[in-house]
Amino acid sequence: MRIAIIGAGVSGLCAAMQLKRAGIDSFTVYERSEAVGGTWHDNIYPGCACDTPSHLYSYSFEPNPDWSRIWAEQPEIEAYFNRCADKYGLRPHIRFRTPIASARFEETSKLWRLTLASGEEETADILISGLGQLNVPAFPDIPGMVTFAGTSFHSARWDATHDLAGKDVAVIGNGASATQFIPRIAPLVKSLTIFQRSPNWIGPKEDAEYTQEQKQTFARSPLRRKLHRLMIFLRFEWLFGSFFKGSILRPKLETQLTIFMKHHIKDKALRAKLTPDYPAGCKRILLSYDYYPALALPNVEVVTEPIGHIDASGIVTSDGTARTFDTIIYGTGFKSTQFLSPVEITGLGGVSLNEAWRGGAEAHRGVAVAGFPNFFMLYGPNTNLGHASIIYMVEAQVRYVLRCLGHMARKRLRYIDVRQDVMARYNRRLQRQLKDLVWDANCGSWYKTSTGKITNNWPRFAFQYALGMRYPRWREYDLRG
Numbered sequence: 001m002r003i004a005i006i007g008a009g010v011s012g013l014c015a016a017m018q019l020k021r022a023g024i025d026s027f028t029v030y031e032r033s034e035a036v037g038g039t040w041h042d043n044i045y046p047g048c049a050c051d052t053p054s055h056l057y058s059y060s061f062e063p064n065p066d067w068s069r070i071w072a073e074q075p076e077i078e079a080y081f082n083r084c085a086d087k088y089g090l091r092p093h094i095r096f097r098t099p100i101a102s103a104r105f106e107e108t109s110k111l112w113r114l115t116l117a118s119g120e121e122e123t124a125d126i127l128i129s130g131l132g133q134l135n136v137p138a139f140p141d142i143p144g145m146v147t148f149a150g151t152s153f154h155s156a157r158w159d160a161t162h163d164l165a166g167k168d169v170a171v172i173g174n175g176a177s178a179t180q181f182i183p184r185i186a187p188l189v190k191s192l193t194i195f196q197r198s199p200n201w202i203g204p205k206e207d208a209e210y211t212q213e214q215k216q217t218f219a220r221s222p223l224r225r226k227l228h229r230l231m232i233f234l235r236f237e238w239l240f241g242s243f244f245k246g247s248i249l250r251p252k253l254e255t256q257l258t259i260f261m262k263h264h265i266k267d268k269a270l271r272a273k274l275t276p277d278y279p280a281g282c283k284r285i286l287l288s289y290d291y292y293p294a295l296a297l298p299n300v301e302v303v304t305e306p307i308g309h310i311d312a313s314g315i316v317t318s319d320g321t322a323r324t325f326d327t328i329i330y331g332t333g334f335k336s337t338q339f340l341s342p343v344e345i346t347g348l349g350g351v352s353l354n355e356a357w358r359g360g361a362e363a364h365r366g367v368a369v370a371g372f373p374n375f376f377m378l379y380g381p382n383t384n385l386g387h388a389s390i391i392y393m394v395e396a397q398v399r400y401v402l403r404c405l406g407h408m409a410r411k412r413l414r415y416i417d418v419r420q421d422v423m424a425r426y427n428r429r430l431q432r433q434l435k436d437l438v439w440d441a442n443c444g445s446w447y448k449t450s451t452g453k454i455t456n457n458w459p460r461f462a463f464q465y466a467l468g469m470r471y472p473r474w475r476e477y478d479l480r481g
Contacts (some may be wrong), residue, residue, distance in 0.1 A: 001405065003027035004103075004114060004124035005398075006343060008094050009038015011378035011394045012130025013081060014059060016088040017088045018398050021061070024405075028124075029090070030116070032099035036085045038132070040078045045158040045177060046184035048074035051287050055218075055225070056232045056389040059084070063225055065218035069209045071287075083369055102344040103127055105373060110414040110480075113375065125374060127403065129343075132379040132390075136335040136342060138173060144310040152328040155181060166190050167326040170315055172307070175446075176286055178331030183290035190301045193323060195307055195315065198444065198455065199273065201257050201280040207288035236388040237461055243281040243386060243437050250438070254280045264292035273302050278443035284386050333446050348417070349374035360453040364423040364476070365469060367397050373415035373480075376401045383465070384447070384456040386439065392462055396469040404472050412481050433459035 003019065005012045008031035019027050035041045050057045054067035057077070062084055068076060074313050085091055099117040106113055120345040137154040139145070145152075153159045155177045167191045171178055174196045210218075218225040242249035257280060265271045274295070295302060305317040314324040345353040348371045356371065363369045366383035367376050378397050379390060408416060434440060434454045439447050447456045458465050 001026060001125040001409070002123070002124070003126040003405075004112065004127065005029040005128045005130055006103075006128035007031060007038060007132070008036040008085070008090075008096075009130055009132060010040070010081070011132055011397075012038070012128075013084060013090065014391070014394050015128050015130060015378060015398050015401065016090050017059070017062070017084060018402055020088045020090070022402060025093075027093055028092040028122075029130075030098050030100050030114075031094055031096050032117075034096050035078075035082075036090075036094065037078045037081045038130075039156075040074055040081060043074060043156050043158070043177070044160060045155045045181040047180040049180060050077060051176065051284075052234050052236075052389045055229045056236070057391055059391060060229075060395060062087070063218075063222075063229075065225060066215050067210060069207060071205060071207045087391060095110070100343050102346070104346040105348065105375070107348060108164075110373070123293055126405065127374075127375045129345075129377045129380070131342065137330075138333050139330055140307075140332050142172075142307055142310055147312050148314075148328060149312040150314075150326045150328065152330070154330045154332070156334070164189050164327060168324060169193070169327045169329065170195065170323070170325045171329045171331055172315075172332035173197075173333065175331060175333050176284065177333070179286045179288050179291045181331070183288070183294035186294040186297050186300055188300065192297075193315075193325070194295070194300070195317075196273065196302055196304050197306075198243060198278075198283075199276045200283060200286050201254070201276050202261065202286045202288055202291060203257050204260055205289045207289060233388065233392070233462075237463065240387045240461055241386075241440070245436055245438060245440075245474065250280055257285075261292060265296060267296070270295065270302060273304050276443075279438045279441050281386060281438040282441040282443040283445040283447075318376050345372065345375070347375070351409050355399045360449045360451065361455045362423070363401070363426045364418040364426050365397075366393075366458070367400060367469075368418040368423070368477075370418050370420040370423045375479075376404070379454050382427075383458055385462055386447070386457055388462045393458070393465060396466040400469045400472060407472065408472065411479070413481060416480070417478045418476060419478055431457060446450040 003026060005015055005027060008029050010031055013036060016027060016029055033041060049071055053070050054072040058064050058080060064080055100114055101117045102115045104113050111123045111125060114122045114124060137156040149160050164185050165188050167189050168191045170193045171182060172195045174194055241247060242253045254258060261271065261274060265274060294300060303317065305319050305376045308318040316322045351371055361381040363381045364375060366380040369375065378394050383393050385393065404416060439454050439457055439461055448454050
């Protein structure tokens with residue numbers, strides 16, 4: 001079978017590596033950029049790091065005993081994925097600078113016809129999306145954005161050529177990325193103004209360097225390394241218990257997080273601005289050891305008044321206050337609920353995936369969509385986590401996909417397509433389960449659509465997802481020979 005993989009990021013690389021391990025070479029990876037790594041290649045802002053510990057944020061079948069610290073930063077993570085690509089000989093399979101504009105399933109030939117951005121066309125038997133949820137930067141809809149005369153950019157497209165030293169800088173947004181780069185730029189700039197829509201729950205990031213002795217132990221003893229990874233996993237799984245409505249764990253967690261904030265923020269007015277009015281876990285809990293200290297610096301201001309508009313000189317809030325800036329940085333996250341937005345996917349009957357997802361993205365087990373045969377998604381709808389490693393979820397999905405491909409080969413099937421009634425039943429149950437969790441509370445987050453439907457997160461423990469993905473149930477699929 002000819003297999004097309006969209007994206008050479010975390011998910012696409014995982015699929016390609018496992019195909020290689022299975023002895024399958026008939027695949028091509030289409031990557032829009034000039035390198036592997038996906039979001040870890042795109043995001044180069046100061047302080048960019050993972051909020052999952054290094055030994056858990058790596059492939060279980062490709063461990064790295066040489067992680068320099070508990071929470072690795074972007075250069076080291078990107079280097080890890082590059083080593084993986086080299087070790088498995090993936091580069092000959094990757095077409096760099098080759099974005100896919102659209103993909104259409106042809107019912108007569110039972111093939112996927114891919115149209116590249118260049119206009120070139122190719123075909124494949126199997127289409128696997130490794131685009132994930134965090135690949136397209138989201139900009140706010142603020143009047144006058146294009147009129148700003150200074151320098152502006154999104155944190156996911158950081159302008160490394162722009163010197164921030166001595167500048168008056170505005171940051172719009174205070175999510176995961178902003179929490180990481182604000183402490184790095186605050187000491188450099190003349191003034192830093194953070195426009196905050198809502199505060200986040202933030203906990204301490206207990207980071208440290210691994211000693212040379214620890215690295216040697218991880219290299220010599222696979223058992224010690226696996227136990228270390230398991231302990232990290234179990235610790236995060238325990239945290240998920242606090243996300244259920246009515247959990248006795250969450251009030252204790254909120255108390256701990258509040259104490260952490262009070263330790264660093266002595267100003268009561270600032271503390272009031274930084275105290276969330278929603279339960280911990282409704283939005284992803286952020287981890288940082290230097291964010292609160294940065295906000296307490298004399299050249300840093302947190303503004304909670306809504307932005308009215310942007311003009312040539314700066315930002316005007318809704319109360320009429322005008323502030324002048326040299327630079328505006330948008331730390332406003334990604335279009336997380338649009339999933340495959342860069343690519344137009346068309347299935348049976350000429351139905352586009354965007355049309356099928358009018359009410360919000362959904363899939364069967366986060367992997368397959370009814371009416372789109374031989375199409376699989378990695379890190380698809382409702383497979384995100386609010387507490388642990390996405391790579392753990394992706395590995396479960398890749399194993400599932402490979403078992404589907406193996407079944408197709410053994411039975412000589414032309415295509416498999418998950419049944420509509422099966423997918424609908426699965427998602428009804430999933431949405432009922434999501435009502436049990438704090439994500440359903442009244443807070444805006446990238447987990448939800450504008451209508452409030454939670455399209456991103458898995459509603460149970462991560463190990464429960466992996467157990468459910470061990471083997472496909474063929475009665476759930478329409479199998480065509």
